[in-house]
Amino acid sequence: CSGGGLLVFSDSVPPRRALTSDGQEVPKKKVVVLGSGWGGYSFLSHFNNPNYDVKVVSPRNFFLFTPLLPSVTNGTVEARSIVEPIRGLMRKKGFEYTEAECVEIDPSTKKIHCRSKDGSNVDKEFDMDYDILVVAVGAKPNTFNTPGVEEHAHFLKEAEDALKIRRSVINCFERASLPSLTEEERKKILHFVVVGGGPTGVEFSAELHDFLVEDVAKIYPKVQEFTRITLLEAGDHILNMFDKRITAFAEEKFQRDGIDLKTKNMVVGVNADEISTKEIATGKIVSEPYGMVVWSTGVGIRPVIKEFMHRIGQGQRRVLATDEWLRVEGCDSVYALGDTATINQRRVMEDIAAIFSKADKGETGTLNKKEFKSVVKDICQRYPQVELYLKKKKLRNIANLLKSANGDDTEVNIETFKQALSEVDTQMKNLPATAQVASQQGKYLAKCFNKMEKCEKKPEGPLRFRGEGRHRFQPFRYRHFGSFAPLGGEQTAAELPGDWVSIGHSSQWLWYSVYASKLVSWRTRSLVVSDWVRRFIFGRDSSS
Ligand code: FAD
Ligand code: MG
Ligand code: MG
Ligand code: MG
Ligand code: MG
Known part of the structure; x- marks a missing residue:
């Protein structure tokens, strides 16, 4: 077959x-x-x-390219352009699909x-x-059981969510444009609240701001002055998983753009008209009227x-x-x-005795330079945290330690070995x-x-320690290729491996090209690129 x-x-x-x-x-x-x-x-x-x-x-009988989902909320990209039906793949591979x-x-x-x-x-x-x-x-989206969120807030997770948000934004503008409304009422309807200062919340706020500035100003000139975007974050800073330079840039840019950034504020409830937040330092609770809330505080x-x-x-x-x-x-x-x-990553310190005795080929109770080098190479494969540790040049200390401890006779005993690796496990981090x-x-x-x-x-893997006799494959290793945080106004922050940070228009173009190349098919790729071109030439579509 x-x-x-x-x-x-x-x-x-x-x-x-x-x-x-x-x-x-x-x-x-x-x-x-x-x-x-x-x-x-x-x-x-x-x-x-x-x-x-x-x-x-x-x-769901399609794959969804989530990184471009925020762009669907304001019509920069069409929802159809970022979904790939899976029936095609099923047929090609002879797999069976059930919805x-x-x-x-x-x-x-x-x-x-x-x-x-x-x-x-x-x-x-x-x-x-x-x-x-x-x-x-x-x-699934995480509401932390905050009352009223399921009923009144929008999530941004699925294609349908993005389309709903898009319709809701336009509806807010149509409603705010009706005659015989008071100024207060218009302000309420056009108050957009984003909860969560992670990459999705930040990108959505930026996309919404672009839409308000670039398109709404032309389409709804009479009500534009009443619009306001509030971004709420419980932590001290937005984008806290990114480099500090990126956080600082994003916060400054949002300030300049007039996005109302409120950090250290936790949402405690949402009802049909108001959103209530608690200032973490003082415990003071404030309620504000809103027109639309988008909830983006991580997943559960x-x-x-x-x-x-x-x-x-x-x-x-x-x-x-x-x-x-x-x-x-x-x-x-x-x-x-x-x-x-x-x-669930294994800790080096738990296995340290087994690692040591396996490395100690001659069973001399010490490791010579060669044995030491080869064991470090092996444990880098098995315990990803060691590689991070190596990158921080700390293992150079180990090499020095090796020399100083034993002078010319470069052998390490288990105590020295333990000491050298004692901090390795603190490098362990769950994958995002x-x-x-x-x-x-x-x-x-x-x-x-x-x-x-x-x-x-041929059931022999690279390393086999206690209790792992059955494994024949190398464990999964993650390779980080960098992350992007689009910040609106054709500017993007990029954090690439090797501590490389770049912010501005050039990274926006990098972002365009990376995402175009990551799209799973030529069909979606051409649709997305033509959406981008259409937006550059004609602006965004504002029908709901
Ligand atoms: P998903 O991609 O969510 O897939 C889950 C699948 O399971 C879906 O097909 C769903 O329909 C199906 N399913 C659900 N329940 C059941 C069930 N009971 N039985 C059977 N099937 C079920 N990550 C990045 O790296 N870069 C980005 O720029 C980025 N941007 C993002 C922007 C947004 C708006 C969002 C929401 C996420 C973004 N992410 C990004 C995160 C990324 O989308 C997720 O980490 C990723 O989708 C996780 O993949 P997954 O296969 O675990 O889950
Ligand atoms: Mg999946
Ligand atoms: Mg997905
Ligand atoms: Mg030895
Ligand atoms: Mg995971």
């Missing part, structure tokens, strides 16, 4: 049986993938093993329970069994995952934990990636909930499956 190129474009369903190396026919293993977002789509597009039967379950939501995962029977809405809004329910489950369902866990975590003994945790091979801890044959999960992480994880996991048979025959 490895028909290669020919099979690729055929519509036929591939056979349900696979051949083993000694020519025996066995049923194919069923891989069920939950989700068609960054993680799921990346997994599916890199998966190439004909010995598996792949099924995809997702309530439904997984509502329950039962690892004891290896079954999932799904629900789909047909046209008549009647729920259809069914079970599906799996041999291997790949969970990539992402996360989906109910189906919460329930699954209880079943597998992870009920106490905040996020689903996997090991570095993306296998869910506490159950078999389930993998999780992207926003829905987090990698980003598309970059999810797509790299999807690609990594697909590649593991692609070489599964080969690895089963």
Whole structure:
């Protein structure tokens, strides 16, 4: 069944049986993938093993290019341009897709329970069994149980959300333009509040500001003076995950632009007319009338995952934990990636004795220079935190230590070794909930499956420590290619690897080109580029 190129474009369903190396026919293993977002789509597009039967379950029959979602809210880019239907990929790869939501995962029977809405809004329910489950369902907006948020605020997570925001902004302007309104009423309707100073909230505020300045001024000249944007952030600064220079630039730019930036302010409630905030320092609560609220304060866990975590003994945790091979801890044959999960990294200090004795080839109780070098190389692969530590040149101290401790006779004993690595684990950081992480994880996991048979025959990994005898693959390693924060007015802040920060118009062009190249198909790429060109020439579309 490895028909290669020919099979690729055929519509036929591939056979349900696979051949083993000694020519025996066995049923194919069923891989069920939950989700068609960054993680799921990346997994599916890199998966190439004909010995598996792949099924995809997702309530959404398209992939959404989320980095350009804020641009949909003001019409810079059309929603259609940033979605990629997944049926095309399914046909090309011979995978099967079902439009439904997984509502329950039962690892004891290896079954999932799904629900789909047909046209008549009647729920259809069914079970599906799996041999291997790949969970990539992402996360949901986090309201921190703030009263009124679900009912009155907009989220910015899905394509539909962006379109709703766009309609709502235009509606505010139409309503504010009606005759016989008082000035107060117009001010209320045109008060836009953004909650959350992370990259999405900041980018949305910037896009909204551009729209108000570049387009609304022309279309609704009479009410333009009543508009106001407030950006609320509970922390001390916006964009706090970025370099300080970027934060400072963004805060200054927003001030100049007249965006009302209120840090150290926590939202405590929203009702139909007012949003209430608490000043963290003083505890003072202030309520202000608003026309529209956009809620963008990070993500939380989906109910189906919460329930699954209880079943597998992870009920106490905040996020689903996997090991570095993306296998869910506490159950078999389930993998999780992207926003829905987090990698539980191992600490060097926990394994230090095992690392040391493995490195000490001659069992002399000390490491010579060669042994030391090779063990450092090995642990860099196994424990990502060591590499970060190395980058900070601290390991040079180790080398010096090695010299000074033993003079010419360069050998280290376990105590010195421990001391040298004692701070390594403080470098450990959870990976951020980003598309970059999810797509790299999807690609990594697909590649593991692609070489599964080969690895089963030759089960030797780069390193095998206590309790890890079964691993044959290198653990997942994240490579950070940098992050962008578009700040409006054709300016973008970029933070690239190696402490490289660039802010301004040139990084805007870098941003355009990076995102154009990251779009998953030539179809979406050409649509987005033509949207950008259309916006440059004609301005944004303001019909709702
Ligand atoms: P998602 O991409 O959210 O995919 C989840 C999938 O699972 C969806 O297809 C969903 O329909 C499906 N699903 C949900 N529930 C179920 C269920 N019960 N059963 C089956 N399927 C289900 N990251 C960056 O790196 N750079 C950026 O510039 C950037 N900008 C962003 C801008 C916005 C507005 C947003 C919202 C996010 C942005 N992100 C960005 C973050 C990025 O989108 C996420 O980190 C990424 O989508 C995570 O991928 P995922 O596969 O885990 O989840
Ligand atoms: Mg996904
Ligand atoms: Mg997505
Ligand atoms: Mg994650
Ligand atoms: Mg030795």
